[in-house]
Amino acid sequence: MAFREKSAWVMAITLLIGAIVYFYLVASADWPIVAKLPAFVVYTAVLIALATIGHIAIAVFSPKEANASADEREKQIAHRASHIASYVLGAGVLLGILIYLVVPLGDVLFYVVFASLMLSHLADYVAQIVLYRS
Amino acid sequence: MAKRPPIENRVRELRNAHGGMTQLELADAIGVTRQTVIAIEQNRYSPTLESAFRIAHVFGVGLDEVFSWSEDSD
Numbered sequence: 001m002a003f004r005e006k007s008a009w010v011m012a013i014t015l016l017i018g019a020i021v022y023f024y025l026v027a028s029a030d031w032p033i034v035a036k037l038p039a040f041v042v043y044t045a046v047l048i049a050l051a052t053i054g055h056i057a058i059a060v061f062s063p064k065e066a067n068a069s070a071d072e073r074e075k076q077i078a079h080r081a082s083h084i085a086s087y088v089l090g091a092g093v094l095l096g097i098l099i100y101l102v103v104p105l106g107d108v109l110f111y112v113v114f115a116s117l118m119l120s121h122l123a124d125y126v127a128q129i130v131l132y133r134s
Numbered sequence: 135m136a137k138r139p140p141i142e143n144r145v146r147e148l149r150n151a152h153g154g155m156t157q158l159e160l161a162d163a164i165g166v167t168r169q170t171v172i173a174i175e176q177n178r179y180s181p182t183l184e185s186a187f188r189i190a191h192v193f194g195v196g197l198d199e200v201f202s203w204s205e206d207s208d
């Protein structure tokens with residue numbers, strides 16, 4: 001397995017865990033939900049730490065590949081996966097706007113857009129894995 | 135990737151004819167990963183024109199001796 005595919009696995013698993021925790025916390029929060037900066041910072045820092053640890057772990061076993069730049073196929077896969085992810089982000093933001101028109105709460109809009117951002121990144125890495133394996 | 139490109143190649147055959155050159159050696163020679171060489175050999179990926187020329191150059195043959203159009207895909 002190429003280093004970048006391993007990297008995509010690390011990011012997909014990290015973001016999947018992050019998404020599960022995120023939706024659990026949002027679903028179990030008291031309504032109307034309020035966006036809190038400290039919680040957002042801690043959540044993002046934990047995700048970055050998990051992704052960094054995962055990447056260090058895979059880089060230890062393939063240091064040469066970890067330092068190499070992406071080749072033509074890897075760039076093409078990244079480009080196609082980003083294209084797919086852009087639709088997820090767009091759909092999420094559109095959903096957020098529509099929800100805002102019905103329920104004009106900025107905090108809800110924040111959570112919908114943040115979820116869209118996270119799901120679009122998850123879609124990006126899942127698409128990369130699928131493209132690497134097809 | 136998902137849809138197989140309509141181009142066949144003799145990369146594996148040429149590697150074997152060149153003293154059993156490994157996929158990694160070929161990958162290093164043309165500047166791609168071993169996984170990309172595997173994808174090319176399995177006809178899951180069509181290399182760029184530059185990489186196609188690099189592969190032909192490594193084997194010392196013309197481009198048309200490495201790659202050919204698959205009539206079945208026409």
